[in-house]
Structure formats: structure tokens, C-alpha cells
Amino acid sequence: MREAAVALFRLFQSVDDENYINLKKWAEQNINNEMYVYALRLDSLYGTNTPQNSILPPFILNPRYFVNSETITKAFTMLEDLKENGKIDPATAEEDQYDEVFSAFDRKQQFIVIDSNYSGWNLPKNGIDEDINYFREDVGLNSYYLGMHLLHPFWMSNEELDMSYSRHAEHYYYVHQQLMARYLLEKEHLPKNKPIDGRDDTDYVPYLSYKNGLPFPTRSCIRGDWDSEKALIKSIDIAIKECIARGLIIMENGTAINLTDDSHIEELSKLIRANLDGVKTAKVVRSVFGYGSNRSPIDKYNPAPSLLHHPETSLRDPVYWYLIQSMLNYFTEYKNTMEPYDLTQYETEEIKIIDNDEITNLYFASYFHSYKFPLDYARNTKANDIRDQNTYIAVRQRRLQHEDFEIPLSFETSAEVLVVVRLYLGPQCGSNCWQEYSKFFELDTHVRLLQKGYTHALVSSKSFKQHSFDSLFDSVSLRPEIARKSNSYSTFKFPDNxxxxxxxxxxxxxxxxxxxxPVDVFEDLSPLPIRTNNYGRAVEMFDSKPLGFPFHRPAAGFKEAASNYRFYNITVYHKQEYLQPKATFTPNLY
Structure with missing residues (x-):
């Protein structure tokens, strides 16, 4: 499957515009749909033929990887009841009849909306992150992680990625570091902020099924006996730690690379990608941790691929977050051997942040939104087949959302200057914020021109360019013509909700x-002009500073507040929404 999908992607890369259209039509009719869409998404990054907004979101095209299997079964059952009896039991689902005729269709349709919970909704609590399953299983977050796989395919060499984007290795690390920072922030509201220690004390049931009806395998909490696969993973772990201890990486051709302060993120990322997330070991790692002790192969087709074998389902399992933390520990281990960088060299008296009453009393508001999206592709894979339907089935999930907010910023400068404004959100940390550097999540980074003297600016969450907005797909119907015109959704950007x-x-x-x-001299380090591929449009850089600056590593010479940086205490209030009595969502989704 992988070889065939990659081969199709290479074909997309190699053909001219005219042949591309013919190839796309042929592949759509003759190639496995998942392979076809996978190759298209790759071409939208590494080629120039496929626009990035021309492909529908993963949770629309493959809802079986995002919606509980009992919901899918219920949808098909209701469709059969409707076909045979002409009606559905009102107690089974919410049923609405719409009279309007959408421009994308030529007749009236009927829409059925089904409430759907997340995994484990009918099981006793086991203490393994059930209360934040809405975060781990969010359709936007898991679609985003598929985008991260496409930006850093495990089968693509570091050398080839270097040709598309010279800072890809740094980005690979930063994406996972930010995911973990955001994950820890989500646990802040819980009574006990349980640390990630890798103790998977219970089995994990995915609640997903494949199109042929086969359920995703349950991940056993039993670790099983020591074997050659676990020995392979341990040997790689020891080798990486030895490279860190020596500050030296020996390549296969004998070349020695020093882990210097300037290059440690890039070189460590490439080392980890090649050894733990490469073709040879990725399958082993995902089998060991994705199945637990349930991984004894019956034949080459069984057991079915686990959650960890698909990037768009990996984040659902708490054990995968343990794997992310384990990877980040390599970087932390090396950073602890380095001298802290001097933060004072980035301080300046020419730019001053002026406190104001609005920012010192700032608060945000969170709530759960009932998000609806169609399940049409769960039964059909071709858009033309979907348009011939009379009845449309949609799912309604409770998704975390925030009210739009504005951050009021005031500046005073001695001259007109072009600056980079960085906004981060972190835990309550008092005077120890710099010690908690790895727990800060990037809200926004943007370039702004400050006039000489006093400048007041309102930074609106609606203007953030680094995040993806999927509100356009919050609908019971699928209107591809409208959806594909939107530039606000991107699989390669963190979900705004x-x-x-x-x-x-x-x-x-x-x-x-x-x-x-101040904006420093920014050099486009990519050896290829940006017009030769779309990769640069998916990953934005604002200057040459490290990703995550100034929280990219331990700092020295810091202050609680300087002229050009400040920490502010803010509050997040949660607004509870009580739905109609017939709603069947779990208590943590209100």
C-alpha cells in the first residue's frame, strides 16, 4: 500500500499540467480512494499542480477514522429504516426536514443528525485521561496531525526534505514540543494534573472500525515478554543517548557531526527521524506500543493496523503522548548539558511594552460547541454518488471552542521599526516562568510596523494566520463547491478551536x-525557489530566530519583566451549556 501510494505521488510530481489532469481523472476512478487522496495531499505540498485548499478535510473524507463506530452503525441502520418504512423512531435521533434547495443540488433533501460521544463513554473511569478525550480525539487536532505526517513523511529521507524546506527537522521537533505543551495546558483544569509517566494501567478501546466492519484493535496494557522488537527499540534508545552524551553523531559513511549549540535541534531531529520514525523502525515502534501484548501476527493481514499505524488516529491513544514525551526527553537531556543562552542580548530599550488596564484584567472564555459534519463519505467515496442521495446523515460532536478575543497591546518606540510580536500561553508560574519554558504554547506570531512614539494595537484571535478554521464545515450538508473556495482551513495548521x-x-x-x-535579517535558506513547491505556504517563518524563541531552551539573564517582554496573569472561564434532556453526551462535554 505504501509503495503504491508513493508511486502515484511520484507520478503526480513528474507530469506536466495537461497530463496531470488526465492522470488525476484516471486515478480517481481506478485507484483505492485512500491511496489516491494521500497522493493528492502529498502533491499539494511537494508539487505545484494540486492547490492545498482543493481537498476536503480528512474528517469529511474518512469519517470512520474520527467518529465512533456505533454512530456509523446507527447511521446505516436509520437509513435502512427510512428506506423500508419511510420514517425513523424520533427517540433514536434528531430528524429535521429542510425545505430549502442548496445551489449545489437540484432537489430537496432530508437531513438526520446523530449525537456522538468519544471513546470510553460507556465504561467506568480508569484515570487515564478520559476527562480530556474531547481534546485527544478532536477531529481538527487529528486531521492536523495527518498534515504533520505529510510535512514529514516517515518514508521520505532527510535529504529529500532538505530540498523542500531547509528547516524541516527543526519544525518536526517544534510541532511535537508544542503539541505536548498544549496537552499539558488542557490538563490544568483537572483536579489532579497527572504526570505523563507511561503507565498505561488499562486497555485502550479505540471505538473505531474500518470500512469492512473490522474494529481497530484494542491496545492491551500488558507489556508482554521481552523480544527482538523491544530489543531493537532499546538499542536505538541507547545509541541516541550515547550520541547526546558525547555531543557527536557518526553517520553511516563515517562522517562525524558535532552537536553544537546552533545545530543541536536540527541534527537531533534528523537522528531521531532516521532511527525511530524511519521505514525500518516506524512499523516496529507502532506495533509494540499500538498493540501492547496483542501483537502476535496471525498472518500478513492480521491483526488489523492499530491506532498508532495511522497518523490521523495516533493522538487518540494516551500511550502515543507518552511516546511524544519520550522523544522530547532526548532534546531536554541534551539541553541540560548546554550553557543557557543569554536572554539579555535580545532586550532593547528602543521598544517598550506599555502596561494598560485592559491587558492586566484580560480573560478568555471556553465552551463546548455542538459541531455537525456529514457522514456521507462513510458509505460512498465518490462525490457524484453522494449528490445522488435523497437523505443525508450528519454527526454532532461536542468540541471545545473559545469565544473570540482581543489582546490589547501598547508600545512606545524611539523610531519607526518593523517588529515580530510573539504571544504565548502557559501555566500559572509566578516568578518561575522561565523554569517552565517548555510548557508555553504559541498563540500567535506576526510582523507589525510600529510608528515612532506610542502605538496601541488590538490583536484579534480572528486575525491569527497560523491556525486553521473549520467552521465552514460545521454543516449537515456537504457543499464542495463552497468549501473548496475557503482559504481559512488548512490540514497543516493547528486548529483554532x-x-x-x-x-x-x-x-x-x-x-x-x-x-x-526587531525583525532580524531573514534569509530564505531553502535551496529551491518557493514557487517550485507549496511546502513554504504550509510552514511560515517570520525571522531567523529558533522556532519557539525565547522558550526554545533554558535562558540566563532573564527578568520577570523587561522593556520588550512581559508576563501577564490571565483567567480562562468556562461557560457551561445545558442541552435539551434528550442529548446523550457525557458530563465532561458541557
Whole structure:
């Protein structure tokens, strides 16, 4: 499957515009749909033929990887009842009849909306993150992680990725570091912020099924006996730690690479990708941790692929977050051997952040939104087949959302200057915020021109360019012509609805960090012009500073507040919404 999908992608890369259209038509009719869409998504990054907004979101095209299997079964059952009896039991689902005729269709349709919970909704609590399953299983977050796989395919060499984007290795690390920072922020509202220690004390049931009806395998909590696959993973772990201890990487051709302060992120990322997330070991790692002790192969087709074998389902399992943390520990281990960088060299008196009453009393609001999206592709894979239907089935999930907000910023400068404004959100940390550097999540980074003297600016969450907005697909019907015209959704950007963690009714205290620095000389380090592929449009850089600056590594010479950076205490309030009595969502989704 992988070889065939990659081969199709290479074909898309190699043909001219005219042959591309013919090849696309042929592949759509003759190639497995998942392979076809996978190759198209790759071409939207590494080629120039496929626009990035021309492909529908993963949760629309393959809802079986995002929606509980009992919901899919219920949808098909209701369709059969409707076909045979002409009606559906009102107690079974919410049924609405719409009279309007959408422009994309030529007749009236009937829409059925089914409430759907997340995994484990009917099981006793086991203490393994059930209360934040809405975060781990969010359709936007898991679609985004598929985008991250496409940006860093495990089968694509570091050398080939270097040709598309010279800072890909740094980005690979930063994406996972930010995912973990955001994950920890989501746990802040829980009574006990359980640390990630890798102890998977219970089995994990995915609640998903493949199109042939086969369920995703349950991941056993039993670790099983020591074997050659576990020995392989351990040997790689020891080798990576030895490279870190020596500050030296020996390549296969004998070349020695020093892990210097400037290059450690890039070189460590490439080392980890090649050894733990490469073709040879990716399958082993995902089998060991994705199945637990349930991984004894019956034949080459069984057991079925686990959650960890698909990037768009990996984040659902808490054990995968343990794997992310284990990877980040390599970087932390090396950073602890380095001298902290001097933060004072980035301070400046020429740019001053001026406190104002609005920002010192700032608060955000979170709530759960009833998000609806169609399940049409769960039964059909061709758009033309879907348009011939009379009845449309949609699912309604409760997704974390935040109210739009504005951050009021005031600056004073001695001259007109072009600056980079960085906004981060972190835990309540008092005077120890710099020690908690790895727990800060990037809200926004943007370039702004400050006039000489005083400048007041309102930074609106609606203007953030680094995040993806999927509100256009919050609909019971599928209108591809309209959806594909939107530039607000991107599989390669973090979902906007998860920008702010869930708060508390009484208020959750967090920390907002603001830093302003002059734009430094930015060089396009990519050897290829940006017009030769679309990769550069998916990953934005604003200057040559490290990703995550100034929280990219331990700092020295820091202050609680300087002229051009500040920490502010902010509060996140959670607004509870009580639905009609017939709603069947779990208590943590209100």
C-alpha cells in the first residue's frame, strides 16, 4: 500500500499540467480512494499542480477514522429504516426536514443528525485521561496531525526534505514540543494534573472500525515478554543517548557531526527521524506500543493496523503522548548539558511594552460547541454518488471552542521599526516562568510596523494566520463547491478551536507572555525557489530566530519583566451549556 501510494505521488510530481489532469481523472476512478487522496495531499505540498485548499478535510473524507463506530452503525441502520418504512423512531435521533434547495443540488433533501460521544463513554473511569478525550480525539487536532505526517513523511529521507524546506527537522521537533505543551495546558483544569509517566494501567478501546466492519484493535496494557522488537527499540534508545552524551553523531559513511549549540535541534531531529520514525523502525515502534501484548501476527493481514499505524488516529491513544514525551526527553537531556543562552542580548530599550488596564484584567472564555459534519463519505467515496442521495446523515460532536478575543497591546518606540510580536500561553508560574519554558504554547506570531512614539494595537484571535478554521464545515450538508473556495482551513495548521484550554466556571489562572523584537535579517535558506513547491505556504517563518524563541531552551539573564517582554496573569472561564434532556453526551462535554 505504501509503495503504491508513493508511486502515484511520484507520478503526480513528474507530469506536466495537461497530463496531470488526465492522470488525476484516471486515478480517481481506478485507484483505492485512500491511496489516491494521500497522493493528492502529498502533491499539494511537494508539487505545484494540486492547490492545498482543493481537498476536503480528512474528517469529511474518512469519517470512520474520527467518529465512533456505533454512530456509523446507527447511521446505516436509520437509513435502512427510512428506506423500508419511510420514517425513523424520533427517540433514536434528531430528524429535521429542510425545505430549502442548496445551489449545489437540484432537489430537496432530508437531513438526520446523530449525537456522538468519544471513546470510553460507556465504561467506568480508569484515570487515564478520559476527562480530556474531547481534546485527544478532536477531529481538527487529528486531521492536523495527518498534515504533520505529510510535512514529514516517515518514508521520505532527510535529504529529500532538505530540498523542500531547509528547516524541516527543526519544525518536526517544534510541532511535537508544542503539541505536548498544549496537552499539558488542557490538563490544568483537572483536579489532579497527572504526570505523563507511561503507565498505561488499562486497555485502550479505540471505538473505531474500518470500512469492512473490522474494529481497530484494542491496545492491551500488558507489556508482554521481552523480544527482538523491544530489543531493537532499546538499542536505538541507547545509541541516541550515547550520541547526546558525547555531543557527536557518526553517520553511516563515517562522517562525524558535532552537536553544537546552533545545530543541536536540527541534527537531533534528523537522528531521531532516521532511527525511530524511519521505514525500518516506524512499523516496529507502532506495533509494540499500538498493540501492547496483542501483537502476535496471525498472518500478513492480521491483526488489523492499530491506532498508532495511522497518523490521523495516533493522538487518540494516551500511550502515543507518552511516546511524544519520550522523544522530547532526548532534546531536554541534551539541553541540560548546554550553557543557557543569554536572554539579555535580545532586550532593547528602543521598544517598550506599555502596561494598560485592559491587558492586566484580560480573560478568555471556553465552551463546548455542538459541531455537525456529514457522514456521507462513510458509505460512498465518490462525490457524484453522494449528490445522488435523497437523505443525508450528519454527526454532532461536542468540541471545545473559545469565544473570540482581543489582546490589547501598547508600545512606545524611539523610531519607526518593523517588529515580530510573539504571544504565548502557559501555566500559572509566578516568578518561575522561565523554569517552565517548555510548557508555553504559541498563540500567535506576526510582523507589525510600529510608528515612532506610542502605538496601541488590538490583536484579534480572528486575525491569527497560523491556525486553521473549520467552521465552514460545521454543516449537515456537504457543499464542495463552497468549501473548496475557503482559504481559512488548512490540514497543516493547528486548529483554532483548541487555541485556548478549557477553563473553570470559577476561573482558571494561566500566564500570557508577550515579546517584541526587531525583525532580524531573514534569509530564505531553502535551496529551491518557493514557487517550485507549496511546502513554504504550509510552514511560515517570520525571522531567523529558533522556532519557539525565547522558550526554545533554558535562558540566563532573564527578568520577570523587561522593556520588550512581559508576563501577564490571565483567567480562562468556562461557560457551561445545558442541552435539551434528550442529548446523550457525557458530563465532561458541557
Amino acid at each position: 483548541l487555541l485556548i484550554p478549557r477553563g473553570l466556571k470559577s476561573g482558571l489562572n494561566l500566564t500570557l507572555f508577550v515579546m517584541v523584537t
